[in-house]
Amino acid sequence: MIYSNDDVIQGFDEELRYLNLLSKQFPTIASACTEIINLQAILNLPKGTEHFLSDIHGECESFNHVIKNGSGNIKRKITEVYGDTLSEKEIKSLATLIYYPEQKLEIIHKQEEDIEEWYRITIYRLIEISRKAAFKYSRMKVRKALPEEFAYIIEELMHRGPEEYDKEEYYSGIIKAIIKIGRADEFIIAMSKLIQRLVIDRLHIVGDIFDRGPGADVVMDTITKYHSVDIQWGNHDVLWMGAAAGSVACIATVLRICARYVNLDTIEDGYGINMLPLATFALEFYNSDECASFKPIVESDKIYTDNDLKLIAKMHKAISIIQFKLEGEIIKRRPHFNMEDRLLLNKINYSEGTIELNGKTYSLNDKCFPTINPDKPYELTQEERELMEKLKSSFLNSEKLQKHVRFLFSNGSMYLKFNSNLLYHGCIPVNDDGSFKKVKIGSSGKYYSGKSYFDRLEILVREGYFHINNPEARLYGMDITWYLWTGPDSPLFGKDKMTTFERYFIDDKETHVEKKSPYFKLEDSEKMCRMIFEEFGLNPEVSHIINGHMPVKLKSGESPIRANGKLLVIDGGFSRAYQKATGIAGYTLIYNSYGLLLVSHDPFESTQVAIEEEKDIHSTTMVLEKEVERKRVRDTDDGEKLIAQIKDLEMLLDAYRIGLIKEQR
Ligand SMILES: O=P(O)(O)OC[C@H]1O[C@](O)(COP(=O)(O)O)[C@@H](O)[C@@H]1O
Numbered sequence: 001m002i003y004s005n006d007d008v009i010q011g012f013d014e015e016l017r018y019l020n021l022l023s024k025q026f027p028t029i030a031s032a033c034t035e036i037i038n039l040q041a042i043l044n045l046p047k048g049t050e051h052f053l054s055d056i057h058g059e060c061e062s063f064n065h066v067i068k069n070g071s072g073n074i075k076r077k078i079t080e081v082y083g084d085t086l087s088e089k090e091i092k093s094l095a096t097l098i099y100y101p102e103q104k105l106e107i108i109h110k111q112e113e114d115i116e117e118w119y120r121i122t123i124y125r126l127i128e129i130s131r132k133a134a135f136k137y138s139r140m141k142v143r144k145a146l147p148e149e150f151a152y153i154i155e156e157l158m159h160r161g162p163e164e165y166d167k168e169e170y171y172s173g174i175i176k177a178i179i180k181i182g183r184a185d186e187f188i189i190a191m192s193k194l195i196q197r198l199v200i201d202r203l204h205i206v207g208d209i210f211d212r213g214p215g216a217d218v219v220m221d222t223i224t225k226y227h228s229v230d231i232q233w234g235n236h237d238v239l240w241m242g243a244a245a246g247s248v249a250c251i252a253t254v255l256r257i258c259a260r261y262v263n264l265d266t267i268e269d270g271y272g273i274n275m276l277p278l279a280t281f282a283l284e285f286y287n288s289d290e291c292a293s294f295k296p297i298v299e300s301d302k303i304y305t306d307n308d309l310k311l312i313a314k315m316h317k318a319i320s321i322i323q324f325k326l327e328g329e330i331i332k333r334r335p336h337f338n339m340e341d342r343l344l345l346n347k348i349n350y351s352e353g354t355i356e357l358n359g360k361t362y363s364l365n366d367k368c369f370p371t372i373n374p375d376k377p378y379e380l381t382q383e384e385r386e387l388m389e390k391l392k393s394s395f396l397n398s399e400k401l402q403k404h405v406r407f408l409f410s411n412g413s414m415y416l417k418f419n420s421n422l423l424y425h426g427c428i429p430v431n432d433d434g435s436f437k438k439v440k441i442g443s444s445g446k447y448y449s450g451k452s453y454f455d456r457l458e459i460l461v462r463e464g465y466f467h468i469n470n471p472e473a474r475l476y477g478m479d480i481t482w483y484l485w486t487g488p489d490s491p492l493f494g495k496d497k498m499t500t501f502e503r504y505f506i507d508d509k510e511t512h513v514e515k516k517s518p519y520f521k522l523e524d525s526e527k528m529c530r531m532i533f534e535e536f537g538l539n540p541e542v543s544h545i546i547n548g549h550m551p552v553k554l555k556s557g558e559s560p561i562r563a564n565g566k567l568l569v570i571d572g573g574f575s576r577a578y579q580k581a582t583g584i585a586g587y588t589l590i591y592n593s594y595g596l597l598l599v600s601h602d603p604f605e606s607t608q609v610a611i612e613e614e615k616d617i618h619s620t621t622m623v624l625e626k627e628v629e630r631k632r633v634r635d636t637d638d639g640e641k642l643i644a645q646i647k648d649l650e651m652l653l654d655a656y657r658i659g660l661i662k663e664q665r
């Protein structure tokens with residue numbers, strides 16, 4: 001490009017304006033120099049530890065445990081400090097205390113005879129471990145992580161160097177004082193939480209927080225409070241986001257899944273949404289119907305009475321039928337979704353109780369459709385419409401749900417590029433030959449593929465929730481959000497169809513098949529991965545794709561590592577309902593300064609057992625990649641930003657030195 005004199009002058013003006021602004025923050029040569037030195041020092045620190053989790057599916061107890069133990073990271077730190085001096089039992093005890101300080105302290109108070117001695121030893125140990133965990137951060141960063149109440153004391157205690165051992169008395173004086181004034185418990189709790197926080201620098205959740213398990217709302221509470229987190233939306237997450245936006249098809253589906261897994265507590269207690277209207281409706285229209293195919297799946301330890309389960313089966317069927325009707329409305333108003341094959345209610349012969357699919361007639365195992373008018377099978381009855389209005393208003397007015405969903409919008413996205421890794425939940429639509437599939441979006445008929453497809457979808461999902469001034473755009477956004485849940489070219493779903501109707505109503509399993517996108521056949525193809533890295537602007541030599549969504553069936557010999565380590569699938573089945581197939585209870589991934597570790601977890605018994613019996617989740621760690629040289633902050637995305645900041649500051653220094661900008665003293 002050839003620049004004109006004017007361009008040069010304009011560029012110079014802008015630079016000068018920027019440097020003037022910067023000089024407000026660093027008004028002297030000395031202050032700019034100090035900042036450069038600080039930033040340089042940070043660049044040389046080891047890279048912070050990243051923690052990847054996916055497909056939590058409401059399993060709040062195992063999730064919280066893995067978050068607390070940092071996928072074994074806390075145990076590793078304890079072993080590094082005390083491996084030679086403490087017994088396995090003592091290490092376990094210390095680990096349990098750090099994971100569950102409040103609950104563990106309660107037990108200690110009942111058991112310990114000399115509590116003061118215990119406090120003293122424990123506080124010393126916690127200080128040593130926190131020092132180890134904080135080692136790779138700048139003091140500033142550690143300071144920010146400190147609990148306000150004890151910030152000064154902890155900083156004093158943590159930064160004692162070996163050369164300061166004569167200060168021993170000073171430090172033991174502090175610890176004694178903490179015990180004497182009766183703040184030891186609070187101090188131990190604060191230290192434990194600090195350690196939990198320091199071992200993980202960044203948490204990535206590769207989708208599917210919601211559905212099936214009992215406590216997605218509890219998981220969301222933890223996530224919203226976490227110090228540094230991002231989420232790549234999964235198909236189940238967008239379903240809830242669509243419901244919170246007011247899409248009635250999404251609301252019906254959310255409720256169907258909650259009824260299917262007897263998980264209405266999440267709706268009622270978690271989000272304060274009243275289920276009475278659905279229960280009353282179900283009793284009115286399905287009272288004499290046994291709803292045999294809709295018996296809920298009981299995976300939790302909670303005991304339900306027969307009557308409870310009978311009522312839930314009726315609610316389950318009632319909301320499923322409403323879901324099929326509402327889905328039909330979307331499919332008909334959006335022909336470019338290409339989902340006409342999912343219009344099934346009009347293929348039913350209501351008097352015979354059969355359905356015709358692909359030229360074959362199947363008998364329905366349930367022939368009772370009290371709310372369907374065979375001439376207009378997609379039309380909601382007056383009562384169904386009123387019910388959905390009530391439910392919609394409850395979803396829109398649930399403060400907690402709206403707060404959680406807003407968090408998914410602010411901290412989440414369709415995909416994320418982070419330190420040379422590309423994270424997304426499901427897949428990228430590709431053709432059989434591995435080339436990116438072009439998909440039509442919107443009535444304008446524009447085609448999108450690869451990265452631009454993801455970007456466009458993300459804008460539309462956001463419009464579905466936020467575009468309140470434009471009802472048409474909002475409705476389209478909501479429909480796209482629903483499409484992401486179940487559409488044939490949805491990157492979050494990745495299958496040709498969701499055979500929900502067939503699974504309930506037809507016994508013949510050949511109708512239940514959901515064909516996976518060609519992406520999943522090509523997952524082992526390095527060529528496809530390289531093409532994806534290039535599309536997303538990543539270096540194919542060093543990058544990884546990280547996916548969730550498809551449970552890795554370890555039992556049947558599947559491996560989470562694909563395409564020579566370029567692609568990793570970390571859905572190991574936190575979901576209890578899927579553990580029979582996977583054989584484990586989930587994979588998590590750790591990316592620290594030494595490399596990439598894949599951790600597979602055995603099923604987690606319960607928080608109670610973890611505390612009382614000091615039983616940690618049993619995990620196996622596998623080193624996937626070991627760095628030849630320890631990775632530093634300078635090698636990360638944050639490092640890149642810091643290097644750019646240093647460059648700017650150096651320019652400011654030059655400007656001061658040649659008198660272009662005056663120091664302000
Ligand atoms: O086993 P369930 O809970 O009935 O769900 C089955 C449905 O869930 C899906 O697997 C989608 O959920 P996932 O994203 O968790 O895989 C559908 O493909 C399938 O129809």
Ligand SMILES: [Mn+2]
Pocket residue numbers: 208234235236425492548549550
């Ligand atoms: Mn999924």
